[in-house]
Amino acid sequence: MSEAATARAARATIGNSEFDRDTAVTRREPGVYDIDLSGGWAIVNAVNGGYLLAVLGRALGDALPHSDPFTISAHYLTASQPGPAVVRTDVVRTGRTLSTGQASLFQYDHEGREVERIRVLASFGDLDSLPDDVRTSATPPALPPIDRCFGAGDGPAPVSGSSAIADRLMLKLDPATLGWALGSPSGKGEMRGWFGLADGRDADPLSLLLTVDALPPTAFELGLSGWVPTVELTVHVRSRPAPGPLRVSITTRNLAGGFLEEDAEVWDGADRLVAQSRQLARVRLG
């Protein structure tokens, strides 16, 4: 987190933050939304896939009668660029407790033709209407205290490949999953860390869509390098997150045939599993 970001820390609120401004969509007509994709959430040259998912979630939350994403599946088609985009939504079914919708994000090619970047299918509901009953056997990831973890620019383990998005995130990685940054990957498909937004905005169901795809690829700890493009990403939001930093654990168990899965868990300060995700991604086998 840069000094500038630090200076902004703990100021922003849900609805008034970098994340809210950069995911805000403008309704052009019913079901159609304009947005200017911010370069501030780019990793190297690509717009972060979790940021894109949050933009589509924002549009669907407006188009559907329910506002919380319960399950959202995204297929990534072509690489998005910072700049103007249009989101087209389609209400598939509305129900009392769940509504299902579809959305696509398009950008324009040199001839001004729309090119589809990402398409999602999602079911939305109202997290606050769910019973409190919890019977989970999952346990939070074992993470060192936040001040014992490392972020972009922190020594002695500067995280390489940091880019614009690093200034917008409070991302502190478990040293146990930072071997790759020191040239000695662990060989285990694990990535763990503390996550927050740099300007201090607390998490909500929409920002969780960003959180699940914000850590470095587990492939780095498997000794692979280079881009790991997401083919498909599905997120289940299971509970409204409590204020404060989140703990994120990402695991890869099966790397085969040039593809791998990344399973993410997000835990809040109340030790609740607030989101689960799985993505299928391609890797370059070194």
Place this chain on the structure above:
Amino acid sequence: MSEAATARAARATIGNSEFDRDTAVTRREPGVYDIDLSGGWAIVNAVNGGYLLAVLGRALGDALPHSDPFTISAHYLTASQPGPAVVRTDVVRTGRTLSTGQASLFQYDHEGREVERIRVLASFGDLDSLPDDVRTSATPPALPPIDRCFGAGDGPAPVSGSSAIADRLMLKLDPATLGWALGSPSGKGEMRGWFGLADGRDADPLSLLLTVDALPPTAFELGLSGWVPTVELTVHVRSRPAPGPLRVSITTRNLAGGFLEEDAEVWDGADRLVAQSRQLARVRLG
């Protein structure tokens, strides 16, 4: 497996089996397919969700330039009934190694209006074109030998709720996950067993879409009863399965707010993880 099914065992082949006949779609026009959903794959009164997914996968494999489902996400909208249905597909993007498509299955209401049952978004490829490189840390589920596991009708642990689909499956459950059938659920969100098709047809990528949703709900072992309707199911097919019985392991870690996830792994006889799936389902909290 009934005696009739046993008599059919080991006769059918891929392309000539109950599963192939009951998932066959007839092209009405480009991208539109007719099918008569078979009551033979019903559980109690509902058509099995995995069977429906295989039908949609069959249609997309015809509509797209690639034939193997790599990742397919389904949102279940309304309960399907045995009988006529139409599948409408849409080619989203075609690429050299992956193509993405969308499909919806409709049935007709009393006024003859189309009602959407299920919508899927999927990316297809060619499993045989993938490199052999495997670096997996996942291990096959520990299962007793098939003759030490129990199927529908087997004593001393007759599996309740068996119905039409039971005659079409060779499903033998690990006694360690059958406590629910004896009135003493383990309290663990686990279900494991051996899986095959009763007529002896070997597994292929399409039948894997059925396999991941064919075991009893993990909710039964959590002490819950009743229907556990699927909201969303995503399947990743990671490798073409070897001939012979498959091992299926299903795990639920987080039951909260009336929803749970079911993570399924399918392993073939060559100890390869051939499919992974996750679904979000609703439960009745007892």
